[in-house]
Amino acid sequence: MLYLVATPIGDVNEMSLQALDVLKKTEDLIVESTKESSRLLKHFGISCKKYHTLNEHTAPEDLPALVQLCHEKDVALLTDAGTPGFCDPGSELVRLCRKKNIAIRSILGPSSLMGILSLSGAYLREFYFRGFLPAETEARQRALKDLSAEKKPIILMDTPYRLKKTIADLIQFFPQRHTLLAINLSQPSEVHLEGLPQDIQKELVYKNIEKAEFILVIYEKR
Secondary structure, eight states: OEEEEOBOSSOGGGOOHHHHHHHHHOSEEEESOHHHHHHHHHHTTOOOOEEEEOSTTOOGGGHHHHHHHHHHSOEEEEOSSBOTTSSSTHHHHHHHHHHTTOOEEEEOOOOHHHHHHHHTOSOOSOOEEEEEOOSSHHHHHHHHHHHTTOOSOEEEEEOGGGHHHHHHHHHHHOTTSEEEEEESTTSTTOEEEEESHHHHHHHHHHTTOOOOOEEEEEEOOO
């Protein structure tokens, strides 16, 4: 069986009791980063496990061995933060396990997506989740141009060092759209900035925030 174990996105105490039970009983862990996962387990006093790595550097030919492992044993899949398989290379492992009829169970937990939606204060019955934009400039510009025609609320996220670039992109493509930016969710340094993109840019400069974990929603304010 493959367990999809959600891990904290900020405060380590977000870890669910169910997730801890699964990690205590599974000997094999498939992780994004051995360093991050071992630190998490050490915090909760969970003994050393057998680590197998799955991240953006994993070659396709390495996946069958991980699938076979899930067939033979109970295995937990962890990302560095949040839910495995969501904007995460683990999704391919889930697909292959399902194709082989290997049992899969989701151990739910912290979610930046649900966090930003609840913080918006808007009754969002539907939205468009775009997630990570392309890194390459030309492809990124095309994606943003297409998104600018979308009327539904839009959820974007990116790597911490692209925070300033993402806000600059919003100024160019969504100058009159209301935006809520959530930074470092569930951490002591959590910040929410709201307004037009140009207003948020000024706040980032004022607060001297150049890079941080973030997620944002673009929507029409009531």
